[in-house]
Amino acid sequence: MYKIAVIGGDGIGPEVTREAMKVLQVTSELCGFKYETTDYPFGSEHYLKTGELVPESVYTEYREHDAIFLGAIGDPRCEVGLVERAVIGGIRFKLDLYINLRPIKLYSEALCPIKDKKCEDVDMVVVRENTEDVYTGLGGIMKQGTPDEVAVANMVFTRKGCERAVRYAFELAKARNKDNKVTLIDKANAIRAQDIWTRTLEEVGAEYPDIEKDHAYIDAACMWLVKNPEWFDVVVTTNIFGDIFTDLGAMVQGGMGIAASGNIHPGQVSMFEPIHGSAPKYKDKNVASPIAAIMAVQMLLEFLGEDKGATHIEGAVATLLKSGRLPSLDARSGFSTTQVGGMVVEELKKNKVSKTSL
Ligand code: IPM
Ligand code: MN
Numbered sequence: 001m002y003k004i005a006v007i008g009g010d011g012i013g014p015e016v017t018r019e020a021m022k023v024l025q026v027t028s029e030l031c032g033f034k035y036e037t038t039d040y041p042f043g044s045e046h047y048l049k050t051g052e053l054v055p056e057s058v059y060t061e062y063r064e065h066d067a068i069f070l071g072a073i074g075d076p077r078c079e080v081g082l083v084e085r086a087v088i089g090g091i092r093f094k095l096d097l098y099i100n101l102r103p104i105k106l107y108s109e110a111l112c113p114i115k116d117k118k119c120e121d122v123d124m125v126v127v128r129e130n131t132e133d134v135y136t137g138l139g140g141i142m143k144q145g146t147p148d149e150v151a152v153a154n155m156v157f158t159r160k161g162c163e164r165a166v167r168y169a170f171e172l173a174k175a176r177n178k179d180n181k182v183t184l185i186d187k188a189n190a191i192r193a194q195d196i197w198t199r200t201l202e203e204v205g206a207e208y209p210d211i212e213k214d215h216a217y218i219d220a221a222c223m224w225l226v227k228n229p230e231w232f233d234v235v236v237t238t239n240i241f242g243d244i245f246t247d248l249g250a251m252v253q254g255g256m257g258i259a260a261s262g263n264i265h266p267g268q269v270s271m272f273e274p275i276h277g278s279a280p281k282y283k284d285k286n287v288a289s290p291i292a293a294i295m296a297v298q299m300l301l302e303f304l305g306e307d308k309g310a311t312h313i314e315g316a317v318a319t320l321l322k323s324g325r326l327p328s329l330d331a332r333s334g335f336s337t338t339q340v341g342g343m344v345v346e347e348l349k350k351n352k353v354s355k356t357s358l
Helices: 013-031 044-050 057-063 081-096 159-176 190-207 220-225 239-254 291-304 307-322 337-350
Strands: 001-010 035-040 068-070 098-106 123-129 137-141 150-153 181-186 214-215 236-237 260-264 270-274
Touching: 001 098, 013 035, 013 291, 013 307, 013 337, 035 260, 044 081, 057 081, 068 081, 068 291, 081 270, 098 159, 098 239, 123 159, 123 214, 123 239, 150 337, 159 181, 159 190, 159 236, 181 190, 181 220, 181 239, 190 214, 220 239, 260 291, 270 291, 291 307, 291 337, 307 337
Parallel strands: 001 035, 001 068, 068 270, 123 236, 181 214, 181 236
Antiparallel strands: 098 123, 098 260, 137 150, 260 270
16 A cells, blocks of 8 residues: 655646546556555645645655655745745755656657657656755855845755765666666866766766766757757756756657656655646646646656556557647647546556556
8 A cells, every 4th residue: 555645736736636646546446556645735825824834744744655746836926936945845855855857758759849850869867966956055145135245055066965866877777778878967167066976977987887978068968958869868967957957858858748757765755746837827727738747647656666557657648649639738739637637547448457467
């Protein structure tokens, strides 16, 4: 019996979460695993109503779960970043979810904005370091509002943080056995502190003689992601560069409506979410694509070792996209959030996975 904590969150979060949970339920019935969910109300609405962000005691409760699912956080009525830092940042930092795993995979050529790219040209996984860099909050503002104002945000990199991310990337490249290549993306030419990444890649990479070590600066990497996405297999990068690179990656794979992520600490409770935001203007309009949230469930099941269920969900989404029945991953698809969720469920049922085939 898996225990899954669910945070619908803000904006379109609850709507896409509802569809993702429908898909989880049907997959569990088809594949024969059992789970129970605990709903948590955290987000901007909860904050505005109660003044509470996230109580400290909740992290103990989270740890009693096998996984956490999160819809989206963010509301323009609240101070910029306040609730995101508390709810998302809280989970990432306090549970030490040091890997942010973000696959970039194209399921239908028609979805790719780059001309002449085939599905096999866009198939990479970004390993975004998830607990350091400018996200630690080290820094501050002095003499605010005066002509002498100083604002500092420190980029923090520890050997431990770099090493566990780099090692994860090499292990992933080995397991994927695709191009057997790890590309480090940094900006060590301008930010000398990032030399720690260069050295860590060399040292850890020496333990993996069969995996090619590649390197790109973030500016050039963005260019290559658009020009030659086929050059990437496994990418490892810093927290902020990973954040930026994967939004671009999402567009290359068809849009924010499909890109999912796993915030992972191997062997411990981990959190899965679409990489898109809360899109407040589409809240309760039933137009947002639930596919990214559904793909986050796919990643969650893979993490739990429910490979059959994960493959099954990916297969259903891929079939809808490849056949053109779901022509896009945004409101232009002509289908509502609930309709798209329903289409995935129908597809899952068609490809019935029986218990005996497990
Ligand atoms: C993401 C988001 C977050 C981040 C925000 C909401 C703080 O953009 O998960 O990519 O910057 O990590
Ligand atoms: Mn982001």
